[in-house]
Amino acid sequence: MMLVLSLAFAALVFLGVRVPGTALALAIGERLICAVGLGDRCAGTSGDLALAYGSELGELVSRHAPTLLYEEGMRAVPVDYRDCREDACAEGPEAGEVRKSLAGNPVTVFTHVIDCREPTAVEEGFDCSGGRAGNTYLQYWLYYPGSQTSRQLFGERGHHPDDWESFTVRLGAPGDTSARASSHHGYNGYGGDPVNDTGLLGGKPGWVDSTGRYSIFGGSHAGRVGALPPDSGRLPSFIPRGPRRWTPGGALRLIPIESLADTWGDYEFEVTPPWLKTVYRDPEHTGT
Numbered sequence: 229m230m231l232v233l234s235l236a237f238a239a240l241v242f243l244g245v246r247v248p249g250t251a252l253a254l255a256i257g258e259r260l261i262c263a264v265g266l267g268d269r270c271a272g273t274s275g276d277l278a279l280a281y282g283s284e285l286g287e288l289v290s291r292h293a294p295t296l297l298y299e300e301g302m303r304a305v306p307v308d309y310r311d312c313r314e315d316a317c318a319e320g321p322e323a324g325e326v327r328k329s330l331a332g333n334p335v336t337v338f339t340h341v342i343d344c345r346e347p348t349a350v351e352e353g354f355d356c357s358g359g360r361a362g363n364t365y366l367q368y369w370l371y372y373p374g375s376q377t378s379r380q381l382f383g384e385r386g387h388h389p390d391d392w393e394s395f396t397v398r399l400g401a402p403g404d405t406s407a408r409a410s411s412h413h414g415y416n417g418y419g420g421d422p423v424n425d426t427g428l429l430g431g432k433p434g435w436v437d438s439t440g441r442y443s444i445f446g447g448s449h450a451g452r453v454g455a456l457p458p459d460s461g462r463l464p465s466f467i468p469r470g471p472r473r474w475t476p477g478g479a480l481r482l483i484p485i486e487s488l489a490d491t492w493g494d495y496e497f498e499v500t501p502p503w504l505k506t507v508y509r510d511p512e513h514t515g516t
Contacts, residue, residue: 280484281341285364289339289484292366292397293477294407294442296335297454298326300472302446305329306370306393308336308483309495313389315374323472327479335475338485340367340502342511355510364399365511368442369485369502376447390497393449395442396511398435407438409451410516416452433514440477 277286296306305320307329312318317331328334342365344356375391394410408415415434441454485502492503507513 276484276487277339277482280487285341285343288364288399289341289366289482290478292399292405292438292440293337293339293368293480293482294395294397294440295454295477296475296480297441297443298473298475299444299446302444302473304372304446304449305333305335305475306337306372307333308481309371309373309390309497310491313373318373321473325479326473326475334481335479336371336481336483338369338371338483338488338502340369340485340508341365342367342509344511353509355512360512362400363511366397366399367502367508367511368395368397370394370444370449372449375449375499388498390499391449392497392499392502393444393451394502394507394516395451397438398511405438406435407442407453408434408436409442409453411450411452412448413516415514415516416450418453418455433512 277289280286281289298305301322303319303322304315305318305326305328307318312329312331312333317333318329319331320326320329320335326335342350342354342356344350344360344363344365347356347361350356370393372391372393373389375388396408398406398408400406408417410416414432417434417436436453439454442451443454444451489503492501495501502508506515
């Protein structure tokens with residue numbers, strides 16, 4: 229009965245009928261509607277995204293999810309750490325469109341939103357100061373069971389369990405959409421920067437115009453903002469194009485990482501997980 233009443237209330241809110249309550253009631257009603265998949269307002273978002281962020285932000289997270297472009301020869305795909313913690317279960321097909329690993333694990337990306345459009349309303353501990361104010365940051369976090377940055381040089385000593393990488397989209401004024409990709413200890417735009425990757429010089433922001441494409445290098449899983457097709461005319465001709473293996477943004481399994489907060493303490497990682505990183509709370513931080 230309580231569920232029926234809640235859904236009825238949510239339906240009234242969704243249809244625009246004025247009912248006693250506050251903005252919180254409106255948000256709850258909207259999330260209930262989206263969670264059960266009712267109405268066109270939730271089109272383009274999954275129930276999980278709408279429940280976590282509301283229909284507007286949920287749709288933005290879905291719309292800006294990048295197409296993953298894998299380096300030739302790379303076999304790993306990002307997976308859900310709750311289901312796969314070994315390299316073997318995260319290995320996918322060597323060519324073509326990839327939606328699952330060979331073990332059947334969906335290509336998974338964890339999402340996180342920092343909405344700085346109203347800085348005074350931001351949860352305590354998140355930084356929306358200075359130039360961050362007015363922006364919306366969409367973080368896409370990828371988990372791989374292992375990293376092989378230096379295995380070719382150092383054998384097993386060059387391998388470590390667990391690897392978290394990120395691709396972030398920054399939405400500013402209308403038409404101002406930029407992105408950056410994590411790369412070792414820094415961030416990349418369209419091209420790599422070995423000096424910035426070391427993090428020794430403090431790092432640089434790395435923001436460039438977003439292309440909706442995320443190029444991922446094998447082994448380390450470091451990345452950069454991927455190039456557009458050759459006929460776009462927006463990027464230099466020397467940027468590599470034509471990936472032989474990819475996952476469309478619309479095919480990604482998107483999981484709001486905030487929705488898993490109650491279980492964060494149940495897992496241990498060899499590297500720092502997203503929710504403990506500075507950039508999780510300060511979206512302009514130059515360290516990874």
